[in-house]
Amino acid sequence: MRDSSLSAIFGALSNEMRMSTIANNLANVNTTAYKKDTMAFHDVFTRFAHDHVVTTKSYLRDKDMFPRPDIMAKPRLSEQTIDFSQGSLQETGNQLDIALSGEGLFKVQSPSGMLYTRAGNFVVDSTGTLVTEQGTPVMVSGGSLTVPPGAKLSVDEGGNISVNGNPTGSFDLVTFDDIGRLERVGGNFYRAQEGAAEVVPPDDLVVQQGFIEKGNVEVVTEMVSMIETQRSFTMYTKMIQGTDQLDKTMIQSLSRITG
Known part of the structure; x- marks a missing residue:
């Protein structure tokens, strides 16, 4: 499986969890003294063995590539907390x-x-x-x-x-x-x-x-976060579908050559 598929899967799962939290906050908007849940995400960088090999830059290329091709980033849930800020x-x-x-x-x-x-x-x-x-x-x-x-x-x-x-x-x-x-x-x-x-x-x-x-849930803020999360989830699913199509095309091409 391509690395892009793995990264997209982690991203989709993270946004699914985020959507669940937003939905729970909105469901409790009228619950007395409800304190909303908040989440934070970060990227985990997966490094390869050759990242730690010392080489002379001039022998390879004049400038570093951006983004670095030898680092994969996968989103992870880094924190889930209760926001105890005062409600009205x-x-x-x-x-x-x-x-x-x-x-x-x-x-x-x-x-x-x-x-x-x-x-x-x-x-x-x-x-x-x-x-x-x-x-x-x-x-x-x-x-x-x-x-x-x-x-x-x-x-x-x-x-x-x-x-x-x-x-x-x-x-x-x-x-x-x-x-x-x-x-x-x-x-x-x-x-x-x-x-x-x-x-x-x-x-x-x-x-x-x-x-x-009253609860400290701000409906407008949560709705904006919901739209953002939906769009992010859609983007990740399209990435998975695109990578899957590339894999199928590559397999079909190789089968014709080897056949």
Whole structure:
């Protein structure tokens, strides 16, 4: 198989992965506090043995060829990260909607262990426990919070909670020394990877009651990236088809000569 086919295959597969990420971001554009995925690619240069042989340039040619004929480049996925940049805040007036402005995460207790989220569109379940939309209890002062029916819940900018005017605790808000070590679990939850350490959120973190944080997906930017990815994928598939046609032509020509 020609080297051009290999490079084109790697390029097509990379763009297929990129398209999947873009589609997932667009599908979650209306998901509360969704944080988009970002990807980066780089070229891997494959060198041959004669690249390391010392020769005298004047014996071969006056100038180096460009691009170098002895190097093949194949695109690779170099990085896939979660963009934790701030989303815009939308006022709802709901006393159970809590938004974070700044770097920080709510802690929630799931059956599989401790998880973290930015989505503060909380509800009260049938037992009166404050939970996420998925039914996961929200951690308040190391435990869960019970809200009596019809109670008035107040939250100040520091995350301190009062129920009917009585202080009942504060949200367990944390961040991480390296927030990039969080892995996504579902659309809105994150799990700390091994070695990631919780730290106290910065002083500029503000808790705002009656607001929700919208996702940080920019539709126009994602659509432009989608068009770019589609065109790149088409280009790579045409390269594969062109190389395949050249191979067939060469095989037919050789068969006529040897026949």
